[in-house]
Each structure stands twice: as structure tokens, then as C-alpha cells.
Amino acid sequence: MKKLFETLRNINKIEELRNRILYTLGIILIYRLGSFITLPGVDPNMLANLQEQGSGGLMGLLNMFSGGAFSNASIFALGIMPYISASIVIQLLGMAIPYFQRLQREGESGRRKINQITRYLTVVIVALQAPGYIANLVAQLPAEAITPFNAAVTTPSFFFWFSSTVILIAGTLFVMWLGEKITDKGIGNGISLIIMIGIIARLPSSLVQEFVSKMGALGGGLVYFLVELVILILVVLFTILLVQGTRRVPIQYAKRIVGNKQYGGVRQYLPLKVNSAGVMPIIFAQAIMFLPITLIGFAQSDSLSGFAAAFADYTGFWYNFTFFIMIILFTYFYTAITINPNQMADDLKKNGGFIPGVKPGKKTAEYLDNILSRITLPGSVFLGIIAIMPAFAQIAGVNSGFAQFYGGTSLLILVGVVLDTLQQIESYLLMRHYDGLTKSGRIKGRSSTFSM
Numbered sequence: 001m002k003k004l005f006e007t008l009r010n011i012n013k014i015e016e017l018r019n020r021i022l023y024t025l026g027i028i029l030i031y032r033l034g035s036f037i038t039l040p041g042v043d044p045n046m047l048a049n050l051q052e053q054g055s056g057g058l059m060g061l062l063n064m065f066s067g068g069a070f071s072n073a074s075i076f077a078l079g080i081m082p083y084i085s086a087s088i089v090i091q092l093l094g095m096a097i098p099y100f101q102r103l104q105r106e107g108e109s110g111r112r113k114i115n116q117i118t119r120y121l122t123v124v125i126v127a128l129q130a131p132g133y134i135a136n137l138v139a140q141l142p143a144e145a146i147t148p149f150n151a152a153v154t155t156p157s158f159f160f161w162f163s164s165t166v167i168l169i170a171g172t173l174f175v176m177w178l179g180e181k182i183t184d185k186g187i188g189n190g191i192s193l194i195i196m197i198g199i200i201a202r203l204p205s206s207l208v209q210e211f212v213s214k215m216g217a218l219g220g221g222l223v224y225f226l227v228e229l230v231i232l233i234l235v236v237l238f239t240i241l242l243v244q245g246t247r248r249v250p251i252q253y254a255k256r257i258v259g260n261k262q263y264g265g266v267r268q269y270l271p272l273k274v275n276s277a278g279v280m281p282i283i284f285a286q287a288i289m290f291l292p293i294t295l296i297g298f299a300q301s302d303s304l305s306g307f308a309a310a311f312a313d314y315t316g317f318w319y320n321f322t323f324f325i326m327i328i329l330f331t332y333f334y335t336a337i338t339i340n341p342n343q344m345a346d347d348l349k350k351n352g353g354f355i356p357g358v359k360p361g362k363k364t365a366e367y368l369d370n371i372l373s374r375i376t377l378p379g380s381v382f383l384g385i386i387a388i389m390p391a392f393a394q395i396a397g398v399n400s401g402f403a404q405f406y407g408g409t410s411l412l413i414l415v416g417v418v419l420d421t422l423q424q425i426e427s428y429l430l431m432r433h434y435d436g437l438t439k440s441g442r443i444k445g446r447s448s449t450f451s452m
Helices: 003-013 014-035 046-055 057-065 081-096 098-104 108-140 157-185 190-200 203-214 221-244 281-289 289-299 300-310 317-338 341-350 360-393 400-406 410-429
Strands: 245-253 256-258 259-261 266-275
Touching: 003 014, 003 410, 014 157, 014 190, 014 410, 046 410, 057 157, 057 190, 081 098, 081 108, 081 157, 081 281, 081 317, 098 108, 108 157, 157 190, 157 259, 190 410, 203 221, 203 400, 221 360, 221 400, 281 317, 281 360, 281 400, 281 410, 317 360, 341 360, 360 400
Parallel strands: none
Antiparallel strands: 245 266, 256 259
16 A cells, blocks of 8 residues: 555645546546436436446447446447447558558558557548437337427437437547547547446446345355356456466577677567457457447347347357357457567567577568467467456356456457556656556556557
């Protein structure tokens, strides 16, 4: 506790760091206030059905990512996920289309162009998702939920549809802008923090609901609740190990002549992460699994609705099996596009470095690729297990809201974003020669959350 207060005092002494943290908190406050502003024409007192729909299943997961804005029929109802989806599409296009590959090699100017294209694509995605959300909203609310100005909920006016669509698009763009402002002038990755805050906002109420349900006549009592908390702590610790886990590959720099003295090689280690892709495979897979929600919104036939509903069943076999396989595939895919063994081998060769017992150049690249393939497999499997654990927790009797924190995207984002943010604060403290947050002075984050 003494170390914590000392660290807080050190943070307060660094004006730039203090201002960045306060700026970030201010932006987060704006985002949270916006999540309670209801769409014009919707009676906020008539949202019981929508909030019940957002309490579990895939809708509950989407509601969690939006910080409850989904069930509040808020102007931020679609949250930041359309921007995440657009960024994923652009990254995939960068693997197949030469134009995007060229932009990626153009440095800062190319990055600005890619960001601009991503924003335009975000507008397109929200414009497609917004009518689906409004259709679901109309179906869930009673007839008196819409004010007379917009007619009955069963036959809403064109103005209600048009204005709500425009507001949802503007809301997502505004949230995207808030995230970018945090990245530029605050602390941490803005997009990641926006998602994390939405998840954390649901934790207190979910914990209270779980405690109340377990203290009920058929809930199992206090002991059962404490067992759940112990299991949750173990899952969190396992997730931290997965995020920080590395395989150290020894490297050595060749002997060099400096002046008239000869210095021997320096032994170092090249850290290769067990989970090099971070949380992105789950984000990729989750974005695709959100498609059934859009399909249900536009569905006109029972067969399509039935197919989409089967994959929208959060605890169903086909949803979790598909989700698990997709995470493994996306882990390999994202590792391949973010880590280039050939580039690593070239960099080592240019700097006079080598792996003992391995020839420089092509052999080194093959050696690194082989190690990456071996450590990515268990990493992807463990990532898949963590991703589907909330479904098992819910089957075991944990309420759907609290079960989300037993794994999945929510837990990985929480752990990863907290570690990344603490790592940035640690860097500021160490640069000013203050003690860090830990005795070792090193917090290992994911090094990348969302590369957008």
C-alpha cells in the first residue's frame, strides 16, 4: 500500500503524465454520459424488453462492449465495434490488394490514408447495421414507447428511421473520435480503453446480481459464491500468463573492434510471445460472429432467422465450436501478418547478430518460423479455451452478465489494456527517474492492442 501511494505521488509530480491521465478520464466521462442519452422519439421508461434482451446471449455480449448503450437505445448504441470491423477488413485487404500493401509501406502518409479509408468504411458498416438495430428496437418496444410525433412503434415514420440511422452513424463516429483523442493526448490506446470502460461498467451490477442470486433459496449460498470468485481469480491469473508468456531465443552479437580494443560477443535473447497476436484473433472472430445479429434484423424468412439464431445462441454447441476454430485460424493468420521471420533474420544479420548453432539468413528465418509455429499452436488453443469459458460458466449456473468475466473477449481486453496502460505509465515514471509500479521496474504488456 505504501508503494501504491508513493507511485501516485510520483505520477502527480510529472505534469505531462498527470495532464494526460486527467484528459483521458474526462474523455471517458463524456463517453459514459453519452451512453445514457436515448435516441430521440424513444421513451426511456419503456426499455424493459430491450434491456432484458441485452442481459444475456450474444446480444448481452454486444451490450457489454457498448457499455450498456445497446440496451439503453442510446445514441452510442452500436459503440466502437463497426470501427473495429472496418479496421479488420482493411487489414485483410492489406494482405491481398497491392494498393493497400503500398500504403502500408509509405510510412506516416500511408497510415493517414489508411485511417481515412477506414473511417469511410466505418460509415458504410454502421449504415448497414443501424437499420437492423432499429428494426430490433421497434420489435422489442411496446406500441406506446415511441412518442406520438413519430407515430406508433408498429408503424414508425420514415423520419424516425432516417433520423435514428443518422444519429447512430454520428454516434459511432464520435466514439471513434474520442478514442483517437485519447491516443493522441491521453494515456493508453484510446480504442482499447473505450471498449474496456464499457466492459468494466457492467462489472459492479453483474457482481451484485450474482451475489443476490447465490444468496437466494436455490442459489447455493455464500460458499458457492466464494468458489466462483476463486475460480475467476485463477482464470485471470492464467490469462495474464498467456498475455505475458514468451519463448526466449538466444542471440549473440559478433565480436567488434572499437578503437584498439576487441570486445567479445554479447549474449541476448529474442523474446517470441506464446500469444503474439494478443486479443486480435478473438476480436476478428467476434466481429464475424456478430453477423447473425444483423441477419436477424434483416431476415424475412423463418429459415434464415433459424440459421442465424442458431449461431446467435451464446451457449450453443455450434456457436462455441465455430468460435473456437476461428480463433485458432485467426491466431495463426494474425501472427503471420504481424511477425515476419525473414525480416527478423535480415535485421539480425545487418546488426552482426546470429543465433548460436544456426546459419544467418534463410536458415535463421526457417528456425524462427519453426519456433513460432510450435509456440503459436498451444497459445491459440489456450486462447480458444479462454474465449469459450464464459459459455461453460453460464452452463454451470453463473448468471449471463457475470459469466462474461470468466474469459472471452472481455477478460482478455481487460487484462491486455490494463497491462498496456500500466506499461505506458511505467515508462513515464522511469524516464523521469522515479520508481516504477513494480519492484523490477518492468511491466510486460501486449505491446499492441489494436493497430489502427
